[in-house]
Amino acid sequence: MSTTTPLERDFAVSAGLVQPKLPRGAGLLVAVLALGVSGLLALLLGWNPVGGLVLAAVLFVIGFPLWSALLEGRRSAVDRLATSLVCLAFGVVLVPLVWLIWMVVSKGLSAISIQFLTYDMRGALAHGGGIYHALIGTLLVTLAATIISVPIGIFAAIYLVEYGKGNRLARVTTFLVDVMTGIPSIVAGLFALALLVLIFGPAIRIGFGGSIALSLLMIPTVVRSTEEMLRLVPSDLREASYALGVPKWRTISKMVVPTAIGGIVTGVVLAISRVIGETAPLLIVAGNTDSLNWNLFNGRMMTLPVYIFQQYSSPGVLPAGEVGDPPGYARAWGAALVLIVIVMLLNLGARIIGKIFAPPTDRRR
């Protein structure tokens, strides 16, 4: 049985023992009020709904702290202002993401058909035509880039973790990998082009050049993720292996890498998803074409991102008598939807692979 009764709240407040506080639902109340007022204004003055929402947000950000300032004092008011601004920032950042995905899905779905996925653009005018050549190009170029960059990236990470151990080459490499993450993609494209031009002359445009550029962008991502995963492998495992007399290279290839393989594959897939949407380097080196090309080493090669750019920048015209957007825009949205689906599947796949292959080690380490 308690002997002390809690102080009457009003008394505690008036005696200055407890700071007055806003009621629990205060934020919600102000939000509803702000929405109501601005909605009414928007209706009466004929604004568009976005303007009304902006006004509601402004009203909330001013009104809520103001109420708090009157009741709770300056410090709480500043705190509530900060809270509402932070939450508002988060809400605003979601707007473009949702808007973009909605646009791509709604406009892209109507463009996609079996024909769109299985035809190239040869002879296509206002209607017809598709992305088959671009799809094949993207897959080939990215595959070649993966084949180049995965061995280099993984071996470099092995060097950093297993051999380098903080010597000069390792430190320089770590630093350069950091810098490489920041190379603008177009510079990677120019590098590949400059390399090819030096060897084959100025008119060269081949798909493999795109692969070189993309692998330059992929390597740092692969190195970083692999390095992180290798460092997570407990050194007990390595020492146990050495104690059994297993040579170092077999320790690495049979113990360390298999233990970390889930994370490494996840990193590689994420790196692929990062470069598969790169446009600028492919635009420069791989060029663009209307027809299918299976040969990475001969002739221009279309890729999905370049296809989107191409359809956007020269959308063509509708035949006389039809009205609406130029035909290229619909194709661009359709290709954008396909590209986004590929990227999202890769992202999702990476996460699933990471879950499946996660080593049964102590996660709390």
Add this chain to the structure above:
Amino acid sequence: MSVSAPSVKPPRRVGDRLFAGAAQGAALIIMLALAGVFVFLFIEGLPGLHADERIYQPATNFASYVGPLVYGTVLAAVVALVIAVPFAIGVALFISHYAPPRIAAPIAYVIDLLAAVPSVVYGLWGGLALGQATKPVINWLYDNLDFIPFFAGPPSVTGRTMLTAGIVLAIMVVPITTAISREVFAQTPRLHEEAAMALGATRWETIRLAVFPYAKSGLVSAVMLGLGRALGETMAVAMVLSATPIVTLNLISDTNPATIASNIASNYKEASPDRQAVLIATGLVLFAVTFAVNFLARLVVARSERGVTR
């Protein structure tokens, strides 16, 4: 003397030597690749520095050709950063300190999705959707704030303005800046925060007094990495802006300076070999600038890490 110490090095096997060699070779290849970027751009771009006057039309020499482009690049990046940084810090704080822990991870994943969207899709969206939607805003800015040089007008009729390009770039900068600031915020020592709370600080005061001072240098590098991204971004700008080589502060009109990257992308197709060399030379300038920005950012991080461990 009877028992000598075993020889220090065990016999090295062929497999071991090959494997070590491959690993070291990979590290060297990375170094060579980065050096190669510089060397090849330099070899191919060098003729572009002193080419014939006609090549630089409408400018007359390399400096006057690349000048407006550098200006446009910096202007677009600055507009993007001014928009992106407050939001990025706000979102990072939301994830690290405001959101309930259970939903913080999914939220961080959603923000990372922003980074996964290919830049060409952003360009498409910026050119066809966002540009249209900014038209009322642009007109309002022109009607009410045209005394500020940024909004001097005349307002664009297509919506493809520097402001639109800046917003698109900002959306692309937000995820990277958020990701790094979030990590920095999360590294604040728990004890500092709890001490501030125990002294009766509100949540905002805790952040201001314990989190921000600790995170300052990390934030600087987060912003600079965002700057690096904004400087080098190509497609979004190339697809939103129709460019003219001018130097202007005006953000809302139809005549806008190009950026280095967008200029390369939009002029590459019909470039003659001489012109190609000029474009490669501008690419070299861009590479040098972004290299310097990233270098500084990493240096700040490295220094702050050393400071923390000490």
